[in-house]
Amino acid sequence: MKKTNALVMVVLTCLLLPMAALAEHRHSMQIWPTIPFVRGKDLCQYQDAYSKSKNAHSQTLLSNVIALMREGAQDVFAMGIVQAIDEMENLNRARAASGQGMDVLLEGSFKATLDTYYRDVQPTQRQLSFFNPMQLTQLVRTVRDQKRQGYLDEKLVKDLQGVFWGTYSFGPGCTGNVLVTLHLEDKDGETYSFQGQGLPQSVMQSLAGQVFEYFQRTKFPSRIAINKGALDVLGAPGAAFAHTPDAPAAERVCKQMSGRLPTAEELEYVNALGDWNGGITLRNDIWALANNMVYAPDLRNPSPVRTADEVRGQPIHFYCVR
Numbered sequence: 001m002k003k004t005n006a007l008v009m010v011v012l013t014c015l016l017l018p019m020a021a022l023a024e025h026r027h028s029m030q031i032w033p034t035i036p037f038v039r040g041k042d043l044c045q046y047q048d049a050y051s052k053s054k055n056a057h058s059q060t061l062l063s064n065v066i067a068l069m070r071e072g073a074q075d076v077f078a079m080g081i082v083q084a085i086d087e088m089e090n091l092n093r094a095r096a097a098s099g100q101g102m103d104v105l106l107e108g109s110f111k112a113t114l115d116t117y118y119r120d121v122q123p124t125q126r127q128l129s130f131f132n133p134m135q136l137t138q139l140v141r142t143v144r145d146q147k148r149q150g151y152l153d154e155k156l157v158k159d160l161q162g163v164f165w166g167t168y169s170f171g172p173g174c175t176g177n178v179l180v181t182l183h184l185e186d187k188d189g190e191t192y193s194f195q196g197q198g199l200p201q202s203v204m205q206s207l208a209g210q211v212f213e214y215f216q217r218t219k220f221p222s223r224i225a226i227n228k229g230a231l232d233v234l235g236a237p238g239a240a241f242a243h244t245p246d247a248p249a250a251e252r253v254c255k256q257m258s259g260r261l262p263t264a265e266e267l268e269y270v271n272a273l274g275d276w277n278g279g280i281t282l283r284n285d286i287w288a289l290a291n292n293m294v295y296a297p298d299l300r301n302p303s304p305v306r307t308a309d310e311v312r313g314q315p316i317h318f319y320c321v322r
Contacts, residue, residue: 029186029215030131032163035110037103040169043179106168106180106204113208123276127215133159162186171197182207221322222278226269233270233280234259234320240280241319247308250288254320261290262321264305270321280319286311288318 111130118126164184171177180203184192192214196206220235234257236242244250247261254260262270267287273279287295292308294316299306308316 028126028129029161030159031128032160033130033132035107035164035166037106037166037168040167042170043172044170044174102168102200105200109201110204110208113205114212117208117212121276123216131160178203180207216276218275218278218280224273224278231266232322233278234322236319241317244288244316244318247288247292247294247316250318251290257320259320259322261288261318264289264295266321267295285317286314288316
């Protein structure tokens with residue numbers, strides 16, 4: 001009977017481990033695919049109206065009229081020409097800012113750029129993904145009618161963990177830039193905000209980079225699988241890594257965190273994972289090891305593991321593990 005029970009436990013373990021790994025892989029924040037945007041105050045018009053005093057505006061108008069009169073225009077016609085030019089400029093700006101479509105442009109640009117980051121970097125686990133809870137037939141019907149996805153009932157919303165929404169306004173300086181603020185609110189009510197300014201076709205590239213870096217960069221403590229076990233990368237107090245005057249000082253800090261300095265092998269493996277998969281990139285910096293040793297990535301002949309005296313005068317970085 002004991003052998004049978006043991007066999008059953010082994011079988012169950014073999015079945016459940018892949019399921020647990022799959023569940024961990026699927027762990028990401030599912031976001032509603034539509035990003036609503038609210039148009040804010042037109043900062044271009046605001047700057048035009050208040051960058052100069054009323055008296056300064058009057059002086060500018062008068063100067064334009066005088067210049068036309070000097071060219072031979074009669075005073076009445078000169079005033080009419082100046083007013084016509086001003087009205088034409090206001091009309092062109094109103095046409096450019098009117099109608100729908102800016103929100104669609106901003107949303108599409110953001111999602112495309114964010115997906116580009118994920119395709120280029122290819123992290124092992126994607127922390128953000130857009131999830132469409134509607135049936136494909138309903139989505140096709142919505143797109144065919146040139147509409148955006150609107151109301152979602154409670155049954156569809158329950159599978160979502162967050163929603164993006166944003167505001168945009170035409171930027172000051174009247175150079176065609178838009179100022180965009182993007183917010184992400186999750187089910188627990190926590191809000192993350194990001195802001196960028198630029199041309200409509202490129203401003204969301206900056207925001208997508210900000211979002212990708214915030215959600216994909218390693219958060220500490222980070223648990224990673226190594227040598228058929230687990231290693232907790234603790235980082236440094238208040239940061240991913242810190243500077244230290246010498247390796248023994250870093251050892252004392254790690255001891256205060258109930259941790260230790262990593263070995264050279266652990267340091268190399270954490271570097272191989274990189275900043276987007278739970279690790280820390282070494283770059284070309286000097287890193288503290290135990291026993292007053294350091295790891296110097298640029299000094300590989302015969303070994304990057306050196307004594308602290310061999311890199312004297314260079315800044316030393318460190319992080320702790322457990």
